[in-house]
């Protein structure tokens with residue numbers, strides 16, 4: 705397994721505030737990783753650091769063997785980071801179809817193919833972004849990340865605030881993307897037990913550091929680790 709993304713001893717945060725304190729992580733080609741942890745433990749900061757949006761004070765980041773530590777965010781996106789931020793980042797004044805065609809890059813994930821994956825979006829292809837439900841907006845955000853044909857999909861809490869039926873639809877789409885199609889992905893999620901069946905590996909963050917790492921299957925079976933690092937509340941929400 706060759707490393708696609710290597711984060712080595714990264715120290716990063718916002719301005720003078722350090723959030724990630726010497727964090728290291730590796731994602732292999734074609735692998736998927738669940739990034740877990742309680743609120744405020746640094747998950748979003750890690751995703752934003754990979755995208756080049758935080759203040760980096762130390763460490764290195766390599767994508768596909770290339771050092772991107774000092775690479776500007778737009779260039780990192782072009783090099784293959786398909787980021788879906790928590791706030792989704794769709795164009796609300798463009799139609800669903802325009803949201804995709806405006807940014808699509810040639811490759812296996814064409815707008816047609818993502819419409820096949822998300823029939824709800826296909827039905828609403830002429831609707832403006834601001835006419836979509838929260839779940840449809842989230843599907844469009846994932847679709848937008850796919851049509852740039854990234855090397856890695858970075859999903860930041862894709863299930864947050866969505867109705868159970870939409871959660872299930874999104875989970876089955878994510879399963880197709882990461883399991884069947886083998887696209888590399890890092891998925892930030894609060895609902896550990898929902899996402900772990902889909903991912904290969906898992907990492908739990910606490911106070912900006914990795915406190916648990918291993919296979920998703922091992923974590924699913926480790927009730928003590930789930931309790932200790934994610935809290936009993938995790939079970940109540942799944």
Ligand SMILES: Nc1ncnc2c1ncn2[C@@H]1O[C@H](COP(=O)(O)OP(=O)(O)OP(=O)(O)O)[C@@H](O)[C@H]1O
Pocket residue numbers: 718721723741742743744745746747748749750
């Ligand atoms: N823009 C910012 N400026 C300063 N501090 C920030 C900023 N964004 C986040 N932080 C701080 O960084 C720490 C980690 O936040 P982060 O959003 O990465 O956590 P998280 O694990 O993604 O949590 P959540 O599940 O709540 O999104 C928190 O203490 C937070 O207050």
